[in-house]
Amino acid sequence: MCGIFGIFNVEQAQKYAFYGIYALQHRGQESVGIAVSDYEKINVVKKTGLVLESISPKDMETLNGNIAIAHVRYSTAGDLGSANAQPLLRKTSLGPVALVHNGNLVNYNTLKAQLQEKGINLYHTSDSELLLALLDAEEYVPEHIRLHPEDTTLLPKVFYALSKVKGAYSVIYMFKDRLVVARDAFGFRPLLVGRLKNALLFASESCSFDILGAQLWREVKPGEVIVVDKKGIRSYQLFQQEKKAMCIFEFVYFSKPESYLFGDWVYKVRKAMGIALAKEDDIIADIVVPVPDSGLVPAIGYSQQKGIPLELGIIRNHYVGRSFIEPTQELRDIKVLMKLNPNRAVLEGKRVVVIDDSLVRGTTSKKIVSMLRRAGAKEVHLRIASPPVVGPCYYGIDTPTKEELIANRFTKEEIQKFIGADSLKYLSLEGLRGCVKDANEFCDACFSGVYPVAYEDTALRIR
Numbered sequence: 527m528c529g530i531f532g533i534f535n536v537e538q539a540q541k542y543a544f545y546g547i548y549a550l551q552h553r554g555q556e557s558v559g560i561a562v563s564d565y566e567k568i569n570v571v572k573k574t575g576l577v578l579e580s581i582s583p584k585d586m587e588t589l590n591g592n593i594a595i596a597h598v599r600y601s602t603a604g605d606l607g608s609a610n611a612q613p614l615l616r617k618t619s620l621g622p623v624a625l626v627h628n629g630n631l632v633n634y635n636t637l638k639a640q641l642q643e644k645g646i647n648l649y650h651t652s653d654s655e656l657l658l659a660l661l662d663a664e665e666y667v668p669e670h671i672r673l674h675p676e677d678t679t680l681l682p683k684v685f686y687a688l689s690k691v692k693g694a695y696s697v698i699y700m701f702k703d704r705l706v707v708a709r710d711a712f713g714f715r716p717l718l719v720g721r722l723k724n725a726l727l728f729a730s731e732s733c734s735f736d737i738l739g740a741q742l743w744r745e746v747k748p749g750e751v752i753v754v755d756k757k758g759i760r761s762y763q764l765f766q767q768e769k770k771a772m773c774i775f776e777f778v779y780f781s782k783p784e785s786y787l788f789g790d791w792v793y794k795v796r797k798a799m800g801i802a803l804a805k806e807d808d809i810i811a812d813i814v815v816p817v818p819d820s821g822l823v824p825a826i827g828y829s830q831q832k833g834i835p836l837e838l839g840i841i842r843n844h845y846v847g848r849s850f851i852e853p854t855q856e857l858r859d860i861k862v863l864m865k866l867n868p869n870r871a872v873l874e875g876k877r878v879v880v881i882d883d884s885l886v887r888g889t890t891s892k893k894i895v896s897m898l899r900r901a902g903a904k905e906v907h908l909r910i911a912s913p914p915v916v917g918p919c920y921y922g923i924d925t926p927t928k929e930e931l932i933a934n935r936f937t938k939e940e941i942q943k944f945i946g947a948d949s950l951k952y953l954s955l956e957g958l959r960g961c962v963k964d965a966n967e968f969c970d971a972c973f974s975g976v977y978p979v980a981y982e983d984t985a986l987r988i989r
Contacts, residue, residue: 612627
């Protein structure tokens, strides 16, 4: 769940990009990168690790300009390390182009082979590079689009690249003198537009605008391509898609609670999930304990609906990153032990309802239940504010195989025994779908197993 950020028309754009991408640190912790243009040259700094730890003042001195893009990475395709860190920079027939991408392209292998047959090389193992390499392939302008004179050279190549890739992408291209921003026709991944005086901003979540004092303007529409240059802003509706497929898991886990995306506030939806879970539950308990941080908001809704007091029975060390998005299971396990501590003052002798946002692999939940018992909890009832994760995500979440999903290997009773809870209950799929404005506009394939776009070499149920 990478985070992307872009800004156009501001002095020292690199500083805005630094803070804008820092606000999206929760979306990726493997690497960070910033690219800046002064209208003449594009410079890029990319490092492994976190924004504050990796980008130094010396790095910032090498960057100066009025246009910037930035990225924090959590890999779903491509090897780890700085080689695939973004922004990617490539020399093309249009000149140097930098790119940041959030999503996952499902036809990577096919397109890679086609490009190689044409003599177009790929230098990375990240699927994002396709969006750059395809700029040197062909041109395409659909009949319904009339190009602005400023866009006749550049956009036909961008349109061709976007027309060839399939899957999820929210992407920002940075040319020397402009930004080109696009979102796939289904709208899988969020992308928003903000304003700050005379500058235009783009980000995966609205929290990036908040840190900079910018105003949220609107969302990039599914299938829309936006061009921003010195002449102004121009919008093209490249694709017309009757049905959207926005990722419902953004509301469940990935996005920050104060963010706005997909036409709603994350906090509002997440709290509604807790209320819906409480309505489906008949447990009797003494306290409700959230698993911080993403379990906190649904726990508030659950507590208020059930009339059971909410207590901070688990305290998080905020100097440790999120365990789910670590690339290996060993690292995830270590992070769980580092970041969570039981609060014995409220747990001892209590019947505890523990609220977590999701149950994917089960290892975190097992450690949490064991921790609460050691701290003196009399009973531990685990409640999950989303349905069982039964399907891999092919659109940008790190659950690539069914074998990694505990709900695909065990029954609910077996999962309950594995994690050591006195009881286990999930929010129903119907309950979750009832928490968003229009459930038919969301992709819930990880919960339902029904996929809007097929992945190469897989047999999927296509909605």
